[in-house]
Amino acid sequence: MEFTAKKNNNASCDLTISFNASEVEVAYKKAYENASSKVKIPGFRPGKAPLNMLEKVLGDSVIDDAANIMLNNAMADLFDKLEHKPIRIPQFQVESFDRKTGAKAKTTYDTKPEITLPKLKKIKIQPKEIKIQDSDLQKELEGMQKNMARNSLKEDGDSVEATDLLEMNYKFKEEGKEYPEASQTGKYQMGAPQNPPGFDSELLGLKANEEKEFNFRYPDSFPQSPESAGKVFTYNIKVTALYKVTYPEINDDFASEVDGSANLQELKDKTKKQLADIFENALKKKAIDEAYAEIIKESKFVIPESLVKEETDGVFQNFMQEFGLPATSIAEYAKKLGKEEAEVRESFAKAAEKRIQTYLLKHKIGEEHKIAISDEEMEAGYEKEAATQGIPAESLKKEVQKQRAETFYRDKFLFDKIDEFVYSEVEKKSPKSVSTEEAEKLLSGKE
The missing domain is CATH 3.10.50.30 (Transcription elongation factor, GreA/GreB, C-terminal domain)
Known part of the structure; x- marks a missing residue:
């Protein structure tokens, strides 16, 4: 067996494999053996007929099976030798397959996506910091008042x-x-x-x-x-x-009834801190998202089209589930909207491409900067996630094992760590102070 592999500039590789006549013959014999249990030959139990007799009966009828056997074995042998490895099983086009002269097959397969990162310190963002006003506190207290x-x-x-x-x-x-x-x-x-x-x-x-x-x-x-x-x-x-x-009057007694605060001022202080924490965390996440958006602009991606198509279908199905719509294809959905399929697919493809880019970006940053998750950090991640869900950490871990979701959570905790690294590395301009009203607009995408 001989092969040639040529890397293309679109995350694909052209592969040609040539086989000699003896390799084709070996594949035929294996195909005859596979077919033996399914062929009835007088005087022999299924699977017990001699190979030469099977060959006479079946002839070239097993050619497709023989070709598949030969190519599957070839890829198993070649995988470690290929510099640019396929991300899925290649589909070959058999150009020739002859027991006397040998065989030749070609394919173009997708390789891993490629990404070139910019220097993170060259990326600039402007974080926002929340300014909690007296009117915000009053609004929160009035909300508590209405609940009572x-x-x-x-x-x-x-x-x-x-x-x-x-x-x-x-x-x-x-x-x-x-x-x-x-x-x-x-x-x-x-x-x-x-x-x-x-x-x-x-x-x-x-x-x-x-x-x-x-x-x-x-x-x-x-x-x-x-x-x-x-x-x-x-x-x-x-x-x-x-x-x-x-409604109860907003005073010290009210504060005590809400959460046992010693007086109204203590309730206000706690409420202000809680409100500030909520907005600060949300605004920081928004800043990190903006950092990734800027990094994506400055990065170079080479992503196989098939990967974008697969992710587009996934984004579409997630959209249908999120809004409780019946499962259908993009083509049928476009028809119901009275639009061309290409137009609708393009809208989902943009979201899919961004999702792929962000995923690749995080992995590449983690790889280049040697960011990993230790066992201790995994435990801390489970503790934090369990607290968010309001369940014991052990219960969460048992459910993760049951669902075989360890990889999902390891990636989640790793990405959280990478997010913190990115935020620490990019250049941050002086924070801009925003009101809660402005923050809500920013976070909802209305500004």
Whole structure:
């Protein structure tokens, strides 16, 4: 057997293998042996007929099996000799296969992706630091206050006031349509920020068991229910119960009831720290993502097209599962959207390519800078992950072993360590101070 391998510039390799006649003959004999148990020859039990008799009966009918045997054995022998190794089993094109003259087969197979990194210290990012204001603290305290609301049933004859909680039966229909047969039941908090502007005023003054029908036009812009924006609906509402909602005063007693704080100032200090920690961690992750985005821009990637295609299909299926959509192909999904398959595939391919690039980037950084995870760091990683999930570390490790997910978690903890290394290496401009409102926009991608 002889071979030639030529590396291409697109993460692929051209491979040609030549075989002599004796190697072809060996492959034929192995194919006859494989077929012996399936061939019925008079006077012999299956698998017991002489090889020369099998050869007479089967002739060249086993040529495909013989070619596969020869090529599989060849790749097993060649794998360690190939400088650029295949990332999946190559599919060969057999150009000739003759018992007298030998055989020749060719393939172009995908090799490992290639990446060239820039100097990390040349990458520049501007971290953001959170500025917690008094108004942010007040908003958090008011949220706690609402969670501790007390509802007291109002007496018969009392009417709806601006901060009451209502239980009601109701029906509604769009203008020009009929009411549904069955009414619905629900609760409605007067004065809630998500309520449609002007809707509360229709309910003010109603009494328990009192019924009212009215028309209501939604504002032209109503993000809470975009499908209702600008439309007129007719409502039929019957109040079945009224509750007066009272909130505890935000003071030292309130702080003690929330979490046992000694006084209100202690609760504020703890709340401020918790809020700052949440935003600082999220903003740091955002900064690390920005660092990787800059590193990707300055890196050179050579990725096999087949790898991008596989990942594109994976990204698409994850998208369908995330939104609870029925499993289908990209082609069928594009058809339902009324778009070309190429256009839809391209949108998912961009996300797939970025995912591959980030994965390769982290591995390459870890490799070049000799970053690894020790057994102690694995244990610490499990402890941290278990705390996040609210379960004992031992329970998490047992589940990981059961699911055979050790590699996933080792990569996760390794990537966390690489993230910290990248953040420490890149050049960071003076941090920009941002409010919680600005931070929320940054983190949601709206800015």
